[in-house]
Amino acid sequence: MREPTEISLKTAARRALLGRCPCCGQGKLMRGYLKQVENCSVCGESFGQIRADDAAPWLTIILVGHIFLPLAFLVNVDWMPTWAAMAMWAACFAALALAILPRAKALFIGILWQTRAPGYKPVELV
Ligand SMILES: [Zn+2]
Numbered sequence: 001m002r003e004p005t006e007i008s009l010k011t012a013a014r015r016a017l018l019g020r021c022p023c024c025g026q027g028k029l030m031r032g033y034l035k036q037v038e039n040c041s042v043c044g045e046s047f048g049q050i051r052a053d054d055a056a057p058w059l060t061i062i063l064v065g066h067i068f069l070p071l072a073f074l075v076n077v078d079w080m081p082t083w084a085a086m087a088m089w090a091a092c093f094a095a096l097a098l099a100i101l102p103r104a105k106a107l108f109i110g111i112l113w114q115t116r117a118p119g120y121k122p123v124e125l126v
Helices: 009-017 055-072 082-115
Strands: none
Touching: 009 082, 055 082
């Protein structure tokens, strides 16, 4: 079993949210839209075994559906036809969800890595 990291949870979460390696803050954490790198290209820390599972979609739904969607009711779009307003809001929320989802996944990978939570499986145990 690995030793706990000296990187604080806040630092690891911030680095991961910015798409950087939570360990060194230099290398990239994601290699695709939702795929994390196997190992950091700078420090070699392993991230390939970390599984964020449903946490990222859950956070995305919470943010988009429960925070941003109600805020849309505060915006007056009475001057638009209803179909146009519905199409505009659908496009806005789809874009927002697509923007939040990979960042949420990176955030949870950083948190799982820092806390050595059950989603984190050291290479030697796999
Ligand atoms: Zn690194």
